[in-house]
Amino acid sequence: MxxxxxxxxxxxxxAARPTPYLDGLNAAQLAAVETxxxxxxxxxxxxxxxxxxxxxxxxxxVSTGRAYPGQILAVTFTNKxxxxxxHRIGKVLGDAVEGMPWLGTFxxxxxxxLRRHAELVGLRPDFTILDSDDQLRLLKQLIKxxxxxxxxxxARALAGVIDGWKNRAIGPDSIPTSDASAYDGRAIRLYGEYxxxxxxxxxxDFGDLLLHxxxxxxxxxxxxxxxxDRFKYILVDEYQDTNVAQYLWLRLLAAKHHNICCVGDDxxxxxxxxxxxxxxxxxxxxxxxxxxxxxxxxxxxSTGHILSAASGVIAKNGGRLGKTLWTEAGQGERVRLxxxxxxxxxxxxxGEEIEALQGGSRGLPPFALxxxxxxxxxxxxxxxxxxxxxxIGLPYKVxxxxxxxxxxxxRDAMAYFRxxxxxxxxxxxxxxxxxxxxxLGEKAVxxxxxxxRDQGLSLLDAAGxxxxxxxxxxxxxxxxxxxxxxxxxxxxxILAGASHIELAEQILDESGYTGMWQAEKSPDAEGRLENLxxxxxSLDNFDNMQGxxxxxxxxxxxxxxxxxxxxxxxxxxxxKGLEFPVVFLPGWEDGIFPxxxxxxxxxxxALEEERRLxxxxxTRAERLAIISFAATRFFHGQRQSMLxxxxxxxxxxxxxxxxxxxxxYGGSYGAAAPQPARVExxxxxxxxxxxPGWQRMQSRGAQRGVSGFKTGRGPxxxxxxxxxxxxxxxxxxxxxxxxxxxxxxxxxxxxxxxxAGEKHLMSHFVVPAAQADDIPF
Numbered sequence: 001m002x003x004x005x006x007x008x009x010x011x012x013x014x015a016a017r018p019t020p021y022l023d024g025l026n027a028a029q030l031a032a033v034e035t036x037x038x039x040x041x042x043x044x045x046x047x048x049x050x051x052x053x054x055x056x057x058x059x060x061x062v063s064t065g066r067a068y069p070g071q072i073l074a075v076t077f078t079n080k081x082x083x084x085x086x087h088r089i090g091k092v093l094g095d096a097v098e099g100m101p102w103l104g105t106f107x108x109x110x111x112x113x114l115r116r117h118a119e120l121v122g123l124r125p126d127f128t129i130l131d132s133d134d135q136l137r138l139l140k141q142l143i144k145x146x147x148x149x150x151x152x153x154x155a156r157a158l159a160g161v162i163d164g165w166k167n168r169a170i171g172p173d174s175i176p177t178s179d180a181s182a183y184d185g186r187a188i189r190l191y192g193e194y195x196x197x198x199x200x201x202x203x204x205d206f207g208d209l210l211l212h213x214x215x216x217x218x219x220x221x222x223x224x225x226x227x228x229d230r231f232k233y234i235l236v237d238e239y240q241d242t243n244v245a246q247y248l249w250l251r252l253l254a255a256k257h258h259n260i261c262c263v264g265d266d267x268x269x270x271x272x273x274x275x276x277x278x279x280x281x282x283x284x285x286x287x288x289x290x291x292x293x294x295x296x297x298x299x300x301x302s303t304g305h306i307l308s309a310a311s312g313v314i315a316k317n318g319g320r321l322g323k324t325l326w327t328e329a330g331q332g333e334r335v336r337l338x339x340x341x342x343x344x345x346x347x348x349x350x351g352e353e354i355e356a357l358q359g360g361s362r363g364l365p366p367f368a369l370x371x372x373x374x375x376x377x378x379x380x381x382x383x384x385x386x387x388x389x390x391x392i393g394l395p396y397k398v399x400x401x402x403x404x405x406x407x408x409x410x411r412d413a414m415a416y417f418r419x420x421x422x423x424x425x426x427x428x429x430x431x432x433x434x435x436x437x438x439x440l441g442e443k444a445v446x447x448x449x450x451x452x453r454d455q456g457l458s459l460l461d462a463a464g465x466x467x468x469x470x471x472x473x474x475x476x477x478x479x480x481x482x483x484x485x486x487x488x489x490x491x492x493x494i495l496a497g498a499s500h501i502e503l504a505e506q507i508l509d510e511s512g513y514t515g516m517w518q519a520e521k522s523p524d525a526e527g528r529l530e531n532l533x534x535x536x537x538s539l540d541n542f543d544n545m546q547g548x549x550x551x552x553x554x555x556x557x558x559x560x561x562x563x564x565x566x567x568x569x570x571x572x573x574x575x576k577g578l579e580f581p582v583v584f585l586p587g588w589e590d591g592i593f594p595x596x597x598x599x600x601x602x603x604x605x606a607l608e609e610e611r612r613l614x615x616x617x618x619t620r621a622e623r624l625a626i627i628s629f630a631a632t633r634f635f636h637g638q639r640q641s642m643l644x645x646x647x648x649x650x651x652x653x654x655x656x657x658x659x660x661x662x663x664x665y666g667g668s669y670g671a672a673a674p675q676p677a678r679v680e681x682x683x684x685x686x687x688x689x690x691x692p693g694w695q696r697m698q699s700r701g702a703q704r705g706v707s708g709f710k711t712g713r714g715p716x717x718x719x720x721x722x723x724x725x726x727x728x729x730x731x732x733x734x735x736x737x738x739x740x741x742x743x744x745x746x747x748x749x750x751x752x753x754x755x756a757g758e759k760h761l762m763s764h765f766v767v768p769a770a771q772a773d774d775i776p777f
Contacts (some may be wrong), residue, residue, distance in 0.1 A: 008065065023057045025434040026390045032261075032294045033060050039254070039288035040261040041239075042246070045325045046268060046310070046619035047301030047579065049083075051443060054237060055088040062093060067232040069099035071321050073253065074235040081237060082108075084351045103232070106246055114229075120220060121212045128203045135159055135205050142193050146186065146641040151437070153184055154657030157521030161187045162194065165216040167275035169214050171195070197651045210245040217252045228256040239264035239284075243275035251287065258288060266321050270573060270613045272605070273598075282319060295323045299619075301579050303332025305655045306625050310618040313654040317608045333364070335618070335627040335651065338659040339644065343587070343630045345543075346385035350374065350584050351392055353626065354567060357582060364624065367393060370565035371693045373580040374425050375572050375617050377593040379404075379527055381535035381586065382569050387538070395566040400574030405552055409517065409528040413535055414552060416507050420490040421545055424458040433463070436516035438479040447471050448480075460487055486510055500545040504536045509748060510760055526597060537634040583621035588645035614647045627651075725749060730769035733761070738769055 017489045022030060029049060032042045033056045044050030058074060076082045082104045090097040102109055115125045130138070139155040161182045165175065172192035180188065198204060204212065217224040234254050236242070239262035242250070254260040262284060269278035276419050285291045297306055314320070340346040353362075374385055383404040389396045404410060412435055415428035433448075434440045451471065452462035466472055467481040493503055508514045517528050528696035542548040568580070587593055594610035602609075618625050629644045725731070729741045731751060739753035749763050 013718070019060070019063065021056050021063070025053065025056060026298050028294055028296050028298065029056070032296070033057045035292050035294065036064075036066060037259065039284070039291040041260050041284045041291055041293045042261060042263040042296060043293060043321055043323055044263055044265055045298040045299060045323050046265065046616070047298055047299045048296035049298075050263050050265075050296055051084065051088070051237075053296065054235060054261075055085055057261060058085075058235060059092045061233050062096060069093075069096050070101060071230060071232045072100060072102065072235070072640070073109070073231040073233070074103040074237075075109055075250075076237040077105060077107075077241055079105060083239070106249075107206060107209050110213045110249075113213055113363055114204070114216075117216050117220075117223060120223070121215050122199050123204070123212075124202050126202070128201075129209075130198075130203050130205045132159075134203075138197060138201075139190075139194060142190055142197065146190065148184075148186065151519060153186075153721060154522075156525075158183050158187060158190060160521055162191050163207050164206075164275065165191065166211045166244055169211055169248050171211065171215065209243075210577050212247055214245055214248050214252070217249070224252055225256070227253060232257065234260040236260070236262045237264075240266050240281045241271050241276045242267035242277055242280050244277060247277065247280045254288070257664040258290075260288065266319075267317070267323075267612055267615050268576065270576065270609060270616055271610050272602075278319065278609075281639050282321060293321070297323050297325055299325045299327045299329075301621060301622055302327065302619060303329050304620060305331050305334045306621050309335045309625070309651050309655040310615050312655065313611060313618070313647055313650045314615040316650050317611050319608060330506055333624050334655055334657040336624070336657050336659055337648065337651070338626070338628050340628060340630050342386075342632045342634075342639070343381070343384050346586050346628050346630050347388040350385065350586060350626075350628070351388045351394055353584075354394065355392075357624075367582050367623075368565045369567050371580060372582040372584070373568040373570065373575070373578075373620065374584045374753070375570060375575045375620065377572055377587055377595060377613070379407075379532055379571060380530040381592070383534045383538060383587075385569055389567070395564060396569055397566040399568050399570040401571075401743060404531070404534075407528075407531060409531055412513060413504075413508060413532055414549070416511055416513065417504065417545055418549060419460065419487055420503075420507055421494060421549060423460045423487065423491060426452075426459045429459040429463075430509075430511075433459075433483070436512045438483065439475050440480060441476075444472055444480070460484060464488075466680075483511075494545060500548070501536060501539045501540070502761075503545070504539055506760060508532060508536070514594065531606055540634060572613050575620050577617055579620055579622055581621070581623045583617070585617050585625065585627045586629075588627050588648055589633070589642040590645055592633075592641065593645050593647070611647060611650075614645075725763055725766070725768075732769050732771075733759075733765040733766050739766075741766075 022033065025033065026049075029052065032040065032053045042053060044052060044053070058072060062069055076085065076689075086097055086100070086103055089100070089103075097103075099111070111129070114121075114123075115127075118125045134733055136155045136159060139158050141151050143153070143155055143158065144352055165171075166201055167180070170176070172188065172195055175188050175191070182188075183190070190351060196551075198208070207605065232254060234250065236250060241264070250262075251259065262281070264281050266278055266281045269276060269281070272278065285293065302310075307327055311325060339348065340349055349524060354361055354369070354372055357364065357367045357372065358369060376385075379401060386396070386398075386404050388394075401407070405414070412432060415425075415431040418425045419428040419432070430445075433445065448459055448463050448466055451457065451466050451469075452459050455462065455465060457465060463480055464484045467477055467484060470477065472480065490503065490507055493506075494500070499604060503707060514529070514532065517525050517532070520528075539545065539548050542551065590596075593614070594607055598606040598610060623747065627648065630642055633642055634638050635641070725741060725744065727741050727744055729739060731741055731749075732738050733751070733753065736751075736753040736756035736759055739751040739756070739759075741749050742752050742758070743750035744763075749766065750758060750763060751766060752758050
């Protein structure tokens, strides 16, 4: 017996109308549009027209009378995506699109729902939504009331823990025992106090919007059923990026009729660090039995070689549903691969290649600057490209963040350096006098400024006078006095010709600025630390700190916006959803990409996400993708050898054109025919290579024979042998000579030198005294 419901008269009449919106859809897209009943997973590869298929499906639902616009729930992740969807639907349906109140982001839809049912979670409908600054201010109040040292346990760290729980739809009353140790074991209690305070303020944060609605649906079946009946069709964009709370919310709404269509690509799930669960899309067929999976595999963006290269890399991932991208655009140019000596050479070569492509050489038609993009794994990689482009006058823009020298942490560090060089730099003093927090309030700063005016002094000297004259009381006078003495000491070191690289590290360390970011538990703290390391490393290109500061001042002067085309520089994460005719993918070295920090934290899951990031990067290219890597990089003032990313050897050889110059890694043709034995032989007698990293590489080389670096997996080859130091050890420093370690703090040491006095140093700048004669430099 056929249980298919008989269409109504209006449905039959509307179904008979012309459907021009279906014109131009390929077979898979058409199937995704016309499969109207039951759960549908639209597995849409990169550049396969998923937005067109999704919007055509909504239009088809309305045009065939299956549902009115107000009976369709369509959720996206960004306001931009929601506007784009609404615009496309409006071009076909006209004013009817204005009757789609439930088309928007997860958060915008949940705000509307929560205002209707706020009383069910103890709120009034006029609740306010706290932004991140308000949230941090409230958490700081709770931390202070609890007597917790906020310097050691920052409010941002607690905010991250709470946000993670809310992403998993976990309230204060249901924290798993495995999370009990979070935030020094005090997060659970503070989470409860935070939620109580929010309720008293009649406020919510962004995480609450989903959390409260999931709780309402779970505890009030009548409310849930009313919306299950209202939403006849549910459509979800970028399903691979949903977190647990979003997943539960969608499952609850779709549990009755199962008319849910999720669009996504498991191979582009790259936001695990902010709560996205790739398992949501991988489990779709289990969560919704009888689901129809439709693969969109015809790519409209890239050429055959680019797609084949991306597919070869992503095929190494185990947790994926699988699909094969293809195109009618022809094979096109092979992916180009080149290795350079270091990242400065890499930036120089990329600049030359951009100018060549702009001029129409390299066997291709000319490309405008805005048709080319540089996609890096981490923001600190941008510095070398920005410096190079400014030097040659190549217009560029940074997407998704400020330029390198405009970043907050870089400006702070530069202020420290400027004040150490020139004590009369009052603007620099004002910027860093209370960064990190030194207990110097507005009143203390005003006292310093008044003293400077009255006595005709710089702010730094005025601060010294304030201390001497005891114009401040309490803790402020001691912290200010210590800061002033530090700057006088750093200035003396500059005049004495101290190593400007070592001094830069010392300034950031002794001032507490590096420690401030090390204590910060927010997601961007690690990136800021990497940027600071890159800043210190950039000093190596200059003879002294003054020359470096002059260079940066000129760089800032030349950083003027231009109305013409500009090369785009951005991270791989920021590039998702974008496309460019030409894409440069630099820094493909193990430890940089894949990120060693990510691998250390999450193991295989992180490796697979890093591989998905490589897939995303390659598939941003329409005509030409260029991958590059460096043989060496500077770390902590030492040049260290790097291995090509493991992802390079996962590229299909037939789709890659190797441009690596001869001699890289000691081979005749670089990555094309590496000869690791030759570089190993050269290094065999140098103690600098007897490190764990070098031994790991030698071990791998023995296992794979003379083909060498082809399957290299080491993140970074250590350039300094690992040494365990202890208080009381005799050590040697190249500048200060022999001394005795009197204190240890992590990777920092206090050394009483025989002739130079006490010095605070990074531990890698000293070696045991017994090894002083063995240094191979």
